[in-house]
Amino acid sequence: MTRDELAAIYRDYIGCLNRRDWPALGQFVHEEVAHNARPLGLAGYRAMLERDVREIPDLQFHIEMLISDPPRIAARLRFDCTPAGTFLSLAVNGKRVSFCENVFYEFRDGRIRRVSSVIDKAAIEAQL
Amino acid sequence: MTRDELAAIYRDYIGCLNRRDWPALGQFVHEEVAHNARPLGLAGYRAMLERDVREIPDLQFHIEMLISDPPRIAARLRFDCTPAGTFLSLAVNGKRVSFCENVFYEFRDGRIRRVSSVIDKAAIEAQL
Numbered sequence: 247m248t249r250d251e252l253a254a255i256y257r258d259y260i261g262c263l264n265r266r267d268w269p270a271l272g273q274f275v276h277e278e279v280a281h282n283a284r285p286l287g288l289a290g291y292r293a294m295l296e297r298d299v300r301e302i303p304d305l306q307f308h309i310e311m312l313i314s315d316p317p318r319i320a321a322r323l324r325f326d327c328t329p330a331g332t333f334l335s336l337a338v339n340g341k342r343v344s345f346c347e348n349v350f351y352e353f354r355d356g357r358i359r360r361v362s363s364v365i366d367k368a369a370i371e372a373q374l
Numbered sequence: 375m376t377r378d379e380l381a382a383i384y385r386d387y388i389g390c391l392n393r394r395d396w397p398a399l400g401q402f403v404h405e406e407v408a409h410n411a412r413p414l415g416l417a418g419y420r421a422m423l424e425r426d427v428r429e430i431p432d433l434q435f436h437i438e439m440l441i442s443d444p445p446r447i448a449a450r451l452r453f454d455c456t457p458a459g460t461f462l463s464l465a466v467n468g469k470r471v472s473f474c475e476n477v478f479y480e481f482r483d484g485r486i487r488r489v490s491s492v493i494d495k496a497a498i499e500a501q502l
Contacts, residue, residue, distance in 0.1 A: 311490065362476070364492040368495050
């Protein structure tokens, strides 16, 4: 797979998240996906995302930076959103916050197999 | 510059940090460097690093993942270290902690011009 092809798949994955198109998630996410070393599997990964959007109803993923190097992707994602209650153990309670996530993905068979993510919790704290 | 050449420069930069070779820092870091949108400049960047190693005397940078895509680098760095007192507003107080930093660099003229970094503060909190 070329760099551009993998980048296109990743952009489609982000589109899938932003549409809340959970039935399509399996096109992008491997059955055996692990997130920060937790072996969630596809069902657990979907549950994590569904919880995220329950806690943050206006959650949208914006790609600020994207590096494609098959089978890996690195992305800097930006969020401008209003977590309804507690998020990352912080009492955000409906305040609008802006923060980044720097995240690496490893693909297998064209789907996300491993996610190594760090969310900028300190940036959110600074806005509360 | 090729991917391998930029990756080699980055590995030399990490070696420079691990040796505390501050006089050599300007070989790797641009005079106008910005860190998380703060225009530190080389002197400010060096001061930030010197403060980091003052607060964490055993600080060593380990590259866990590296993606080179000139003029950009994405790296996942791992730290196993013992911050002496407070670190990221957390009272670590000499406890050994392990955490990651996911970080993007943009190079100009072969030197780091822009750093977009997120440290996994939540992982440190979970260990305290």
